[in-house]
Every structure is written in C-alpha cells, then in structure tokens.
Amino acid sequence: MVRMPLHVPDEARSALGLTEPALAFAKLEDGWAVATRDGLHVLQGGRPLSRHWTDVDGASLDGETGELEVRWVDGTEPVRFVVEARSRLPRVVHDRVQNSILLAETVKVPGDRHVRVVLRRAADGTLFSQVIGNGRVDLADPAVAEVIDAAEARVREAAGL
Numbered sequence: 624m625v626r627m628p629l630h631v632p633d634e635a636r637s638a639l640g641l642t643e644p645a646l647a648f649a650k651l652e653d654g655w656a657v658a659t660r661d662g663l664h665v666l667q668g669g670r671p672l673s674r675h676w677t678d679v680d681g682a683s684l685d686g687e688t689g690e691l692e693v694r695w696v697d698g699t700e701p702v703r704f705v706v707e708a709r710s711r712l713p714r715v716v717h718d719r720v721q722n723s724i725l726l727a728e729t730v731k732v733p734g735d736r737h738v739r740v741v742l743r744r745a746a747d748g749t750l751f752s753q754v755i756g757n758g759r760v761d762l763a764d765p766a767v768a769e770v771i772d773a774a775e776a777r778v779r780e781a782a783g784l
Contacts, residue, residue: 631645631655631657632655635648635654635666638654638655639657639664639673640671640673641659643659644659644660645657645659646660646715646719647710647711648712649704649707649712651665651667651704652705653667654669654704656691656704656706656712658715658716660719661675661746662675662676662678663676663679663693663702663716665704667704672702674695675746676719676720676723677696677723677744677745677751678697679693679694679695679696679720679723680694680696680755681693681694681720682694682713682716682720688705689705689707689708689710690703690704691703691704691705691706691712691713696753696755698757698758722744723744723745724741724743724744725742725743725750725782726741726778726781727739727741728740728778730770731770732760732771733764733767733770734760734761734764734767736756736757736759737756738755738774739753739754739755739756740752740753740754740755740771740774740775741753741755741778742778742779742784752778754771
C-alpha cells in the first residue's frame with residue numbers, strides 16, 4: 624500500500640521551517656506537532672522546537688487525556704501536548720524512536736545508580752553511542768567511567784563497530 628504524502632498546512636510548515644515531508648502531524652490547542660523522517664517539530668505558544676529522533680529518550684501517551692509526553696536524552700524539560708484520539712502522531716513518534724535504537728544495555732554504576740548505553744542510528748545512517756543517565760551519575764568518577772566504557776565497548780562490538 625502506497626501512502627500519499629501528508630499535506631501539512633502552510634502556516635505550520637512556515638512556522639516550523641519545514642522543508643521535508645511529514646509522516647504525521649497534529650493540530651494542537653496552541654500550535655502544531657509534526658513528525659518527519661529526521662525528527663519531531665513542535666510549535667506551542669509561538670515557540671518552535673525541532674529535535675532529532677536520536678534526541679528522544681522516550682515518549683508516553685496518556686490514553687485518557689490524550690497527552691503525549693516526549694522526554695529528551697539531555698534531560699531538558701519534556702514537551703507535552705494533547706493529540707486527538709485518532710491521531711497517528713503517537714504511533715509515528717514511537718516507531719521513529721525505536722527505529723533509531725539498534726542496541727541498548729542498562730548497567731549499574733557505583734553509587735547504586737543505573738545508566739543506559741545505547742547505540743543509535745541518525746537519519747543519515749550514521750551510528751553513534753549515547754550514555755543516558757538521570758543527571759545524578761558522576762561521569763568524572765573513574766569507577767563510573769570504567770563501567771560505562773566497558774558497556775559502550777560491548778554494545779559497539781555487538782554491532783560490529
């Protein structure tokens with residue numbers, strides 16, 4: 624089945640500076656949310672935000688309220704917006720984030736903390752690794768760095784890098 628390209632309204636395209644085709648979009652109470660091959664683009668309250676899929680740590684949809692929350696790997700404030708029940712946007716967000724993750728390993732580091740070491744694929748096909756913690760992990764601690772380096776080596780080796 625061939626899908627026709629979605630027509631994102633010109634006002635949303637212009638406000639978000641979009642040049643690429645949309646995979647899904649939603650009209651928000653105060654703006655727009657558009658998923659493209661490269662990333663998520665949101666305009667809320669006149670403020671545009673564009674992030675690559677590899678910047679997304681996770682997303683969750685509240686089935687009762689329709690609120691989609693997107694969390695970022697760098698720990699910046701999540702973006703939240705409400706989508707209609709029939710919107711394809713949550714499914715596309717999920718699929719694009721999952722598509723960017725090749726391998727992941729959660730490891731325990733000193734201080735009784737956990738981090739995830741993730742091998743990801745950027746939209747251009749480039750592979751790279753990320754270390755995702757909760758902000759309370761001391762990456763300058765040599766014992767922590769040793770555990771993370773070993774996990775990163777395992778993940779990269781498993782992918783043939």
